Amino acid sequence: MTQFENKVCIVTGGASGIGAKTAEMFVQRGGQVVIGDVNDEAGEGLAAAIGDKAVFFHLDVSDPASCEAAVDLAVARFGSVDGVVNSAIKMAPGPLKDLAHADWNLVLEIGLTGSFLMSQAAGRWMIDNGRKGSIVMLSSNGGRNPYGMSGAYSTTKAGLIMLAQHLAIEWAQYGIRANAVCPGHTETPLTAYLQDPEIKQARSDVTPLGRVGQPEDIANGILFLLSDEADYVTAATLDIDGGIAKSVMNHMPGRKWS
Amino acid sequence: MMLEGKKIIITGGASGIGRASAVLAANEGADIAVADIDRVAADATAELVRAKGREALVVEMDTSKVADAQRMADEAVAAFGTIDGIVCCAIKQKPAKLEELSEEEWDMVIDIGLKGYFLCAQAAGRVMLERGSGSIVFVSSVGGVQAYNGAGAYSIAKAGNVMLGNLFGVEWGGRGVRANTVLPGQVPTPLTQAMFDDPEIAAGRAAVVPMGRVGQPEEIAEACVFLLSDRASYVNAAMLKVDGGQAESKMMHTPGRKWGGKSMDYEAS
Numbered sequence: 001m002t003q004f005e006n007k008v009c010i011v012t013g014g015a016s017g018i019g020a021k022t023a024e025m026f027v028q029r030g031g032q033v034v035i036g037d038v039n040d041e042a043g044e045g046l047a048a049a050i051g052d053k054a055v056f057f058h059l060d061v062s063d064p065a066s067c068e069a070a071v072d073l074a075v076a077r078f079g080s081v082d083g084v085v086n087s088a089i090k091m092a093p094g095p096l097k098d099l100a101h102a103d104w105n106l107v108l109e110i111g112l113t114g115s116f117l118m119s120q121a122a123g124r125w126m127i128d129n130g131r132k133g134s135i136v137m138l139s140s141n142g143g144r145n146p147y148g149m150s151g152a153y154s155t156t157k158a159g160l161i162m163l164a165q166h167l168a169i170e171w172a173q174y175g176i177r178a179n180a181v182c183p184g185h186t187e188t189p190l191t192a193y194l195q196d197p198e199i200k201q202a203r204s205d206v207t208p209l210g211r212v213g214q215p216e217d218i219a220n221g222i223l224f225l226l227s228d229e230a231d232y233v234t235a236a237t238l239d240i241d242g243g244i245a246k247s248v249m250n251h252m253p254g255r256k257w258s
Numbered sequence: 259m260m261l262e263g264k265k266i267i268i269t270g271g272a273s274g275i276g277r278a279s280a281v282l283a284a285n286e287g288a289d290i291a292v293a294d295i296d297r298v299a300a301d302a303t304a305e306l307v308r309a310k311g312r313e314a315l316v317v318e319m320d321t322s323k324v325a326d327a328q329r330m331a332d333e334a335v336a337a338f339g340t341i342d343g344i345v346c347c348a349i350k351q352k353p354a355k356l357e358e359l360s361e362e363e364w365d366m367v368i369d370i371g372l373k374g375y376f377l378c379a380q381a382a383g384r385v386m387l388e389r390g391s392g393s394i395v396f397v398s399s400v401g402g403v404q405a406y407n408g409a410g411a412y413s414i415a416k417a418g419n420v421m422l423g424n425l426f427g428v429e430w431g432g433r434g435v436r437a438n439t440v441l442p443g444q445v446p447t448p449l450t451q452a453m454f455d456d457p458e459i460a461a462g463r464a465a466v467v468p469m470g471r472v473g474q475p476e477e478i479a480e481a482c483v484f485l486l487s488d489r490a491s492y493v494n495a496a497m498l499k500v501d502g503g504q505a506e507s508k509m510m511h512t513p514g515r516k517w518g519g520k521s522m523d524y525e526a527s
Contacts, residue, residue, distance in 0.1 A: 145508040154509075185512070199514030206511060248404040248504065249413075251466050251511040252444070254459030 002030025003227050008078040010034045010070055012061050012118050013088030015043035017188030018138060021215035022085050022222050027053045029223065032078040036061070036070050036118075037088070061088045061114025067121035080131060083226040084122045086115035086160070087138040091190065092151045099151050107152035112159045119167055123176055132175035134226045137164040138218075139180040139237070141245050157182075161237050168235035177234035179225045184241025186213035206250070208243030259287035260487040265338035267291040267330065269321050269378050270348030272299035274447030275397055277306070278475035279345050279482045284310035286483055291334040293317040293378070294348065313338070321348040321374030324381075331381040340389060343486040344382040346375040346419075347397035351449060354410045364411045371415035375422055379437070383426065386435045394430075394437035395485045396423040397478070398497070400505040402441060416441075420497050427495030436494040438485045443501025444472040468503035468510065 009026050013019040015037035023033045027050050036059030037043040047056035057073050060066040074081045089111040092103035119135050126133040142150060143157030160180055167178035185203045187194045194200045194212060204211045221240045224230055239245050266283050270276035272294035280290045284307040292307070294300040297318045304314035315337045319326035334341050349371040352363040379394050386392025401409060402416030419439055426437035444463045446454040454460045454472070464471045481500045484490055499505050 142509060145506050147509040147512075193514050196514065202513035206513065245508065246405050248508045248511070249401060249406040249409075251508075253462030253466070254453055254456060 003223070003229075004029045004031030006080075007031040007082040007226075008034070008074050008080050009083035009085060009226060010036055010074055010081060010118065010122060011085040011087065012036045012059060012114065013138075014085075015039040015046055015056075017087070017190055018183065018186065018215045018218045018222075019085065019087035020046055022087070022219040023054060024050055025216065025219045025223055026083075026226070027051070031083075034070055034074045034077075059088075059118075061086075061118050062109045064117050064121065067114075067118045070118070071121045071125050075125065080129070081122045081125050082131065082133050084119055084133070084135045085138070085222055085226070086118055086136065088114055088118075089138070089153075089156070089190070091153065093149055093153070094151045095149055096151075104152045107156050108159075111153070111156035112163065115160055116163060119163075119178070123167070123171060123174075126176055127171070127174045133177070134230070135164070135167060135176065135178040136222050136225050137161070137178070137180040138222075139164075139182045141182050141184050141239070141241050143180075143182055144245060164237070165235040172234055177225075177230070179230070179233060179236045179238065181218060181221050181225065182237060182239045182241060182245065183218045184213055184239070184244045186215065186218055188215055206244065206247065207241070208247050208250070211242065213240065213242060260483060260489060261342075262287035264288045264342040264486070265291070265334065265340055266486060267293055267317075267334050267341060267344040267378070267382050269293040269330075269344070269346045269374070270397075271303050271345075272296040273303075274347075274449055275442060275445065275475045275478045275482075276345070276347045277303045278479040279347070280314075281306050281310065282476065282479040282483050283345075283486065284312040284314075286487070287312070288342075288486075289313040289315075289338050291315040291317055291330070291337065293319055293321065293330050295320055320370075321346075321378050322369035324377050327374075327377035327381040330378060331385055334382070335385060341382050341385045341392065343386075343393040343395065344379060345395045345397065345482050345486065346378055348374055348378075349412075349415070349449070351412060352410045353408055353412070355408060356410075359410050367411035367415055368418075371412070372418040372422070375419055379422075379426060383430065383435055387430060387433055390434040392435040393486045393490070394423070394426055394435065395482050396420075396437070396439045397482070398423070398439045398441045400441050400443045400499065400501050402439075403497075403499075403505055404508075423497070424495045431494045436485075436490070438490070438493055438495065439497045440478060440481045440485065441497055441499045441501065441505065442473060442478045443467060443499070443504040445475055445478060446472060447475055466504070466507065466511065467501070468507050471502065473500060473502060
């Protein structure tokens with residue numbers, strides 16, 4: 001029996017980056033996936049490449065009706081919803097002094113409110129149908145340490161950690177688990193700046209493990225949390241960052257004690 | 259005055275943050291027992307306390323020895339009649355790479371920097387429990403929440419300080435004895451002076467702190483005095499960073515900020 005046999009997962013932001021890799025690996029390990037994204041071309045292309053165990057859905061996570069429709073599709077096509085991966089996010093970086101109200105709202109609406117709406121829609125189905133489930137939030141190192149100049153990003157990512165914990169304690173009684181992962185610097189389309197070899201090298205150098213992360217590094221952690229192997233893991237936060245979250249003291253110049 | 263008439267013990271009170279806390283507490287009306295292994299420097303702190311018009315007692319001791327910790331409490335009670343609070347900051351450094359760190363070096367830092375906190379807080383705390391009031395303050399470090407590479411057992415001891423403070427706070431809070439932890443960032447003291455004497459290091463360390471400067475012992479002492487005082491009457495099992503924002507600054511040290519094609523520069527904000 002494969003890890004995700006008879007399991008169905010909805011992945012938001014599933015057309016690219018960590019979401020896409022998670023969708024792909026979920027199917028590789030025996031599951032079926034609904035790829036939700038606003039990027040139709042990339043999403044349809046990915047679903048076609050994965051095959052009949054994947055279906056693309058034009059998902060706007062900021063719209064409750066769209067989230068409900070994604071659940072309906074998962075149930076109609078594959079028979080259930082057992083997992084949700086909330087990785088949809090938009091970036092609107094800028095210094096807080098100048099950050100536009102619209103930029104603030106955009107990031108919170110997609111990243112935080114959208115994760116709530118998608119989780120709520122899937123969770124209602126799980127609860128109403130007596131199904132256990134697992135919800136994973138894509139937070140970030142930036143959810144634990146403020147990411148200067150990132151606009152509402154760090155605040156959104158911090159909110160996702162609490163949202164996972166909050167869902168976890170409210171829905172544990174239904175057998176629904178919820179957890180957050182915190183990637184460090186990871187090479188995805190969202191982080192196109194890592195294509196700059198100087199930046200990539202520099203970011204690798206400041207990471208204790210000496211390299212930036214790849215989408216499969218993060219997907220491996222997400223899939224663990226989705227799987228029955230994590231049956232007793234809920235309200236947890238998993239750093240997948242090469243150790244960088246604990247490396248502030250690496251940046252202290254000078255060691256001349258004694 | 260925030261500490262009018264209170265009787266406070268300060269371990270590691272001979273220098274640095276301990277001395278600054280002794281002087282500030284005296285300035286706020288407290289009588290001070292300066293507990294330290296360095297008699298000469300402790301006497302100098304005591305003179306600074308007396309210069310504030312307060313009583314001072316020097317307890318020459320090794321904080322890692324239970325008999326010394328008991329004597330510390332006994333002498334404070336004998337001199338002042340009671341104990342209202344204790345600040346623990348005695349520590350010794352033994353930096354080394356983990357692959358080279360010896361058992362003796364590990365033990366020394368843990369004995370003084372962690373076990374010593376327990377022994378001294380326990381001895382002074384028993385007196386405070388009898389009265390049903392008191393405040394324990396542990397000086398930890400940002401190195402207690404961020405691994406301080408090359409520092410040997412230091413980060414472990416400092417992380418332990420936080421949990422020990424929480425534990426005292428949880429066990430004793432209901433009996434009127436509060437316990438809290440202060441986490442200083444980069445602070446020039448005799449312990450760190452050799453490092454800060456190098457102008458390049460001093461400038462470099464200032465630059466990596468969001469506030470753009472290192473802290474002063476007096477700024478850490480302010481936090482200790484607050485936590486000792488009745489103004490912190492509902493603060494228990496808490497940790498207070500006094501570090502100019504350094505512990506949360508990890509993302510500041512991430513090179514390359516070209517999101518959305520915009521160059522992101524802290525100086526521009």
